[in-house]
Amino acid sequence: MGEGTDIAQGDVAGVRGRVRGVGPSPALRAPSPGGEGFGDKFLNLRRTPHPPFLPPCFMSSTHSHRRCTRLIQRSRRSLGSAAAARSDMRTTPMVLMFALAMTGCAVHAARDPEPAPPISSAASASDMATSNLDATAWRFVEVAGRPVPAGVHAILRLRAGRASGKAGCNSFGATWQQSADGGAVFGQVMSTKMACMQPAGAMQVEHGVFAALRDAARIERDGDSLVLLDASGKPLARLAPDTASPRH
Helix, strand or coil: CCHHHHHHHHHHHHHHHHHHHCCCCHHHHEEECCECCCEHHHHHHHHHCCCCCCCCHCCCCCCHHHHHHHHHHHHHHHHHHHHHHHCCCCHHHHHHHHHHHHHHHHHHHHHHHCCCCCCCCHHHHHHHHHHHCCCCCCCCCEECCCCCCCCCCCEEEECCCCEEEECCCCEEEEEECCCCCCEEEECEECCCCCCCCCCCHHHHHHHHHHHHHHHHHHEEEECEEEEECCCCCCCCEEEEEEECCCCC
16 A cells, blocks of 8 residues: 555554553654644543544544544544433432332331330220229119119219218218229228118118128129129129219
8 A cells, every 4th residue: 555554554553552561653753743743642542531442544544633633532522422421321210219219218107107006905904994983973783683673772982992872771981992903892891770671672782782892802894884793703783873873
């Protein structure tokens, strides 16, 4: 081929030798019209952070020095734009994934509030059994398995550790204690000593009331009713809320 082809091939060989540590050919050291060696310009481009790029103009002597320089600069801009695009493509999915994760956490927190601490079954049973018994009044409706006759007033009032009321004929009073598990203990019953012939069945009811208070070991609720039970769980008496009992 011509002389220009030999010079271009010498330029390429000189560049490769300089990159590998071998001295460049004299052709690379020849100054260009701009004052800087053509090989120096190429090596400066090789020091840029972009990947090495060899434009096709170096392979032919028909391309001018300026045109090669423009091609190289255009290639650098293209590589920079491609690198920025790849960076954006890597960053955008990460941003979207982070936003979706935060949104999912917010939705999960809104839909799934923290559950309330569980209530102990023993405490719940105790509350149902003996809650709100202080300052209450009850009417005996059943004693020793038999209903209280109409007209017989047997009342039990509970207030601040004291139990009082009417047993059917006589008034009575006693201490009482309530435990957290539904247990109840009545102290010794003190009562008046009258004999009642009327209403009929009043004395039998009274004996049953005093026996129930003496033997009671537990108090349980059964709907609106209150039940006194002995230590074996046998019902001794059933009471209903009293709203209009006579005060004796």
